């Protein structure tokens with residue numbers, strides 16, 4: 001009898017064009033998403049005399065380098081004018097649909113894929129960006145690739161990949177109030193480490209995952225790469241189908257019915273075998289906040305930052321010391337109460353409408369603390385419009401937040417939006433690396449509600465006590 | 467792509483875990499520079515002070531490590547962003563192989579596209595190599611032999627490493643994936659035709675958005 005197959009196996013196997021030996025396969029790509037950094041591979045493709053093989057499976061938007069200044073024009077963030085012109089021209093020439101500034105569909109590539117119904121259960125999605133794992137929240141195998149691989153996909157609609165091993169992480173029990181998908185994934189990374197998922201495709205399962213809405217599942221999968229796993233995914237279910245129905249690129253009519261039949265067969269078989277299993281009691285998770293310069297350097301908001309003296313491994317002890325030094329924190333000090341200068345609510349981890357609602361619920365009727373700069377950057381044009389229709393922009397502005405245009409912004413500080421040297425930011429992003437939000441910037445990762453609570457309090461605060 | 471066969475070279479110890487690709491090459495450098503121009507900016511935040519002068523105690527600023535062609539790294543080296551520029555910057559500096567207990571997964575594939583060899587060895591082996599190299603003040607060279615899939619320490623100690631046959635072949639010959647895959651177009655077309663028939667819902671006929 002054939003052994004049970006996992007969700008991941010079923011999707012992977014459906015995309016194998018040929019086995020290449022040595023554990024490698026030639027994989028067909030059913031969605032290729034592109035962003036404003038991808039003009040160069042398109043240009044290199046043409047220079048090699050090659051064409052885009054499947055433009056109808058390729059979609060592009062502008063996010064990493066665009067200005068997020070209110071009232072932005074093509075001239076804002078002009079440092080990148082050449083880059084934007086390049087991708088626009090090359091995409092048009094190749095017949096690739098590009099969602100441009102000002103139209104619904106523009107936004108952070110990992111926000112717009114799900115939102116447009118481009119990211120579908122059972123598909124294999126790639127993008128030249130490591131947070132492509134986000135799309136796994138819809139039950140897809142989705143992973144980030146490098147620039148040479150982007151060129152390879154453009155030319156052949158395929159990729160040479162080695163099949164990863166399978167890990168299942170089951171979050172059992174029920175989340176407590178104030179605990180979000182962001183807290184679940186940060187807690188997991190803290191537990192298994194930033195390399196804990198290297199070599200694996202990770203399926204998130206269990207009652208507490210089933211209970212998550214799609215946007216929360218996208219957040220959960222978004223940070224898979226922060227534990228070293230290129231791929232994270234959640235089995236599609238009724239919540240998934242409800243989310244997708246009626247989206248612009250989702251199948252409709254008879255095609256929808258056929259898709260539903262297929263999707264219902266995707267969840268892992270009862271007897272599917274995983275190379276590693278991790279179980280987490282979701283009920284024991286408290287709101288999380290990172291203290292260091294790796295996402296694994298994380299504590300519950302009511303805990304203390306570690307003391308390097310307690311770490312036996314010399315390389316790790318040095319890493320803790322270096323992180324505390326960079327972050328300007330005292331060993332063993334409580335993390336709550338640390339004064340903050342900036343708050344950034346945005347990025348492909350947490351910039352969707354439900355994230356903005358959660359932050360607005362904390363901000364409503366309150367004021368950003370004196371001296372704190374607080375930004376809200378919606379993940380896409382569609383999220384921005386929806387938030388404005390709900391009056392969330394007013395809630396934020398009344399509280400003293402800045403309401404900006406959609407893009408990656410201060411998540412990687414490429415477009416000039418950055419946290420100044422030595423200043424401290426609570427951010428809803430996914431990377432607290434040294435210099436990530438600007439040279440010398442100090443980043444604490446947290447959920448949107450925790451970020452809003454920090455903005456109001458002027459210090460790192462437990463959202464449950466506000 | 468430049469083939470990789472055997473490399474005997476100075477090896478620089480960087481045992482810190484979780485060195486990310488943001489640290490290897492800053493995002494700002496991706497704006498205006500070409501891949502071959504990135505070498506001087508590898509590990510920029512570590513190599514230089516804000517005023518542009520060198521940080522004297524950073525390993526790659528010290529002799530003989532300035533001439534390192536191998537990095538002996540900690541766990542999860544080059545995790546984080548998918549930026550291939552991290553590989554270009556390392557290559558630009560002169561690095562041809564990184565030996566570590568584990569790597570960021572996207573970085574590994576990017577290495578294979580650019581003739582850089584990522585070698586996975588157990589943490590204890592990397593530590594032993596670092597100790598030997600440091601005991602000789604860096605002057606003892608390490609050998610990475612891809613033909614034999616072996617790392618040879620200055621003292622002669624040997625560790626075998628695993629690498630997928632396909633990746634090994636391509637590195638030894640300096641082959642590029644694209645040309646190989648293009649030659650399989652008939653198989654790709656057949657697969658796609660089957661998939662379009664079985665899962666028509668997955669293929670947007672035209673962009674309707």
Ligand code: SF4
Pocket residue numbers: 063064108109110129131347348349407408411412429430
């Ligand atoms: S929001 Fe941040 S993490 Fe997400 S794609 Fe943009 S830069 Fe990358």
